[in-house]
Amino acid sequence: MDPPLVNESSFSAANPSSYSLASIWPFGGDQGGSVLGLRMANLAQNLGGFRECSTNRDGSMEESTVTEQSGGGRKRKDVSSEDESSRMVSTSSANQLSNSNDKRMKVVESRDENGGIKAEVDPNSSDGKKLAEQSPKPEPPKDYIHVRARRGQATDSHSLAERARREKISERMKILQDLVPGCNKVIGKALVLDEIINYIQSLQRQVEFLSMKLEAVNSRMNITPGIEGFTVKNIVNQPYDAAGILYGSQAARDYTQGAQTEWLHMQIGGGFERTS
Amino acid sequence: MANSKSAITLLNSTSSRLCFARTSATFASAPPDQLKRQSRRIKMAAYSSMARVAGRRRAWARALLFRLHTRPRHKTLMRRKRRPSTSSDDMVGKLRRLLPGGETMDVCTLLEETANYIHCLSTQVKVMKAISNHHLSKVN
Numbered sequence: 001m002d003p004p005l006v007n008e009s010s011f012s013a014a015n016p017s018s019y020s021l022a023s024i025w026p027f028g029g030d031q032g033g034s035v036l037g038l039r040m041a042n043l044a045q046n047l048g049g050f051r052e053c054s055t056n057r058d059g060s061m062e063e064s065t066v067t068e069q070s071g072g073g074r075k076r077k078d079v080s081s082e083d084e085s086s087r088m089v090s091t092s093s094a095n096q097l098s099n100s101n102d103k104r105m106k107v108v109e110s111r112d113e114n115g116g117i118k119a120e121v122d123p124n125s126s127d128g129k130k131l132a133e134q135s136p137k138p139e140p141p142k143d144y145i146h147v148r149a150r151r152g153q154a155t156d157s158h159s160l161a162e163r164a165r166r167e168k169i170s171e172r173m174k175i176l177q178d179l180v181p182g183c184n185k186v187i188g189k190a191l192v193l194d195e196i197i198n199y200i201q202s203l204q205r206q207v208e209f210l211s212m213k214l215e216a217v218n219s220r221m222n223i224t225p226g227i228e229g230f231t232v233k234n235i236v237n238q239p240y241d242a243a244g245i246l247y248g249s250q251a252a253r254d255y256t257q258g259a260q261t262e263w264l265h266m267q268i269g270g271g272f273e274r275t276s
Numbered sequence: 277m278a279n280s281k282s283a284i285t286l287l288n289s290t291s292s293r294l295c296f297a298r299t300s301a302t303f304a305s306a307p308p309d310q311l312k313r314q315s316r317r318i319k320m321a322a323y324s325s326m327a328r329v330a331g332r333r334r335a336w337a338r339a340l341l342f343r344l345h346t347r348p349r350h351k352t353l354m355r356r357k358r359r360p361s362t363s364s365d366d367m368v369g370k371l372r373r374l375l376p377g378g379e380t381m382d383v384c385t386l387l388e389e390t391a392n393y394i395h396c397l398s399t400q401v402k403v404m405k406a407i408s409n410h411h412l413s414k415v416n
Contacts, residue, residue, distance in 0.1 A: 169383055169384055175391050197367065210401065
């Protein structure tokens with residue numbers, strides 16, 4: 001490679017386009033110069049001799065003109081291995097020598113995009129300024145956003161929040177799937193939810209059934225004689241009177257009467273003659 | 277280990293509360309109406325102990341305790357019949373109605389609370405099975 005030849009051609013041909021580039025570039029003078037200089041430091045491995053003049057505004061202008069001018073595409077090849085947009089630069093800069101203006105503008109645009117994407121590759125130059133064009137929120141991980149952006153998905157804060165919410169929901173669904181037996185084989189959110197609902201319903205019914213069973217066990221335990229049976233019986237004696245007073249009507253009295261006879265029968269069957 | 281610890285706590289709490297429910301439920305064991313009421317009392321005690329073990333931080337436990345304490349009568353009779361549907365939003369609505377206090381949650385919280393609720397319910401079922409088996413073996 002021969003840097004002086006490129007240098008000459010850049011100064012001869014492409015000065016106006018470099019001014020247009022500077023006007024399109026959305027930074028102030030020295031700030032843009034430093035950013036371009038840092039990017040220039042990246043490029044300097046390829047271009048070799050440009051390392052000396054790469055710190056100030058002149059160096060940035062030269063570097064940008066080189067970007068547009070390069071007829072020999074082999075210098076661009078190394079840069080274009082980074083992403084697709086700079087590959088577009090190289091393909092369009094291959095027929096740059098025809099000096100058509102629209103081509104040049106296209107190069108400038110793609111160059112701009114290239115710088116924006118490169119900002120997340122280079123940690124020094126990405127102090128939030130270029131990322132402000134693409135994503136208004138700095139708190140989510142940037143490379144994540146840019147991967148999404150390169151895939152063509154939305155990057156505004158609402159869709160990012162929605163995406164995070166959806167991922168949270170699917171993670172919870174996975175936890176639930178692990179919790180509910182036989183739910184791992186089911187595919188589809190609605191079916192999984194159906195399985196979960198059925199499982200909860202079955203558990204609630206089981207609790208209901210078990211409470212009935214415990215009640216049955218309990219009543220059977222009351223029949224069998226024991227110390228607790230006597231105490232319970234002593235407690236139990238008064239609510240009957242209260243119920244008889246409370247209801248007052250004939251039907252209710254019959255009801256309580258029937259209940260009492262049945263109760264007595266049960267107690268006799270259990271051997272509670274003393275208390276009756 | 278935390279699971280077993282909470283299960284033991286649940287066992288203690290459930291057995292004591294069930295004893296209380298049993299002593300208060302033995303007014304009359306004969307009529308079927310009172311039988312139902314009695315088993316409902318046991319069920320309420322079981323749910324209440326489960327919610328207490330789960331703690332006040334869980335939304336479903338809070339809602340369950342609130343529902344048990346201020347229990348509106350005959351609410352289940354007023355529930356409308358809905359046509360069966362299989363879309364996921366309807367399923368989420370069904371889950372909302374199933375989970376205590378689920379009407380006011382967003383979907384993320386709903387799923388998280390559902391996971392915890394399932395955990396506690398299954399532990400509760402195990403504990404109640406153990407209690408009934410224990411008593412049955414004592415009776416027989």
